Amino acid sequence: MHGFEQQLVEFLSHLFNSIGWPGVVGIMVLESANIPIPSEVTMPLAGWMLVLEHGGSQLDALFWGGLYGAIGCTVGSLLSYGLGAWGGRPFLDKYGRYIMVNPSDLKHADHWFHRWGDWVAFLSRLLPIVRTFISFPAGVSRVNLFRFTALTFLGSFVWAAALTFGGYMFGSRWEVLREIMRPFDIPIAVILVGGLLFYLWHHIRRGRAAWTPTAEE
Numbered sequence: 001m002h003g004f005e006q007q008l009v010e011f012l013s014h015l016f017n018s019i020g021w022p023g024v025v026g027i028m029v030l031e032s033a034n035i036p037i038p039s040e041v042t043m044p045l046a047g048w049m050l051v052l053e054h055g056g057s058q059l060d061a062l063f064w065g066g067l068y069g070a071i072g073c074t075v076g077s078l079l080s081y082g083l084g085a086w087g088g089r090p091f092l093d094k095y096g097r098y099i100m101v102n103p104s105d106l107k108h109a110d111h112w113f114h115r116w117g118d119w120v121a122f123l124s125r126l127l128p129i130v131r132t133f134i135s136f137p138a139g140v141s142r143v144n145l146f147r148f149t150a151l152t153f154l155g156s157f158v159w160a161a162a163l164t165f166g167g168y169m170f171g172s173r174w175e176v177l178r179e180i181m182r183p184f185d186i187p188i189a190v191i192l193v194g195g196l197l198f199y200l201w202h203h204i205r206r207g208r209a210a211w212t213p214t215a216e217e
Contacts, residue, residue, distance in 0.1 A: 029073075065167075120143075
């Protein structure tokens with residue numbers, strides 16, 4: 001993973017030197033469209049290269065980093081949302097039973113997202129890993145698109161502004177910020193994998209129970 005990030009830094013450096021902030025927007029679109037490009041690398045690097053090195057201020061880092069990062073994140077999230085709503089939902093309705101996703105699961109997911117969807121849209125933008133993939137299931141459950149878009153932009157602005165500001169403050173030592181944040185990736189990944197394993201175990205167990213003959217049978 002560290003080797004991948006080093007190659008990513010080289011690519012982003014060339015990209016930012018070539019086209020500046022549009023490169024940030026493009027990368028953040030990909031990061032929020034289910035492609036795991038860590039914004040913890042993208043935005044601090046932008047804070048150093050595109051703000052500090054160009055003589056910008058701390059306010060520039062907060063505003064421009066937050067704005068361009070949020071634009072890219074929102075566009076990518078809408079693409080992922082659309083994929084879930086108009087591709088993923090029909091697929092799961094028709095073929096979900098083959099991958100252990102039944103109508104009851106979709107109903108529970110719809111209920112959960114419609115109850116907590118606004119908080120999910122905002123808070124998920126502040127969590128590594130989760131922020132990359134949350135828009136697809138939100139689209140599958142078709143949460144309110146207007147609120148989803150507005151809260152995604154707001155949460156993404158806060159996240160991108162903070163990371164850009166950190167890159168500005170650390171300057172050429174911006175990678176220290178990534179090292180500080182890296183340990184938080186592990187527990188989040190463990191929780192997600194654990195949740196997936198529990199889901200699979202629960203469905204396999206329920207399936208076996210459904211096929212166990214009763215005493216009368």
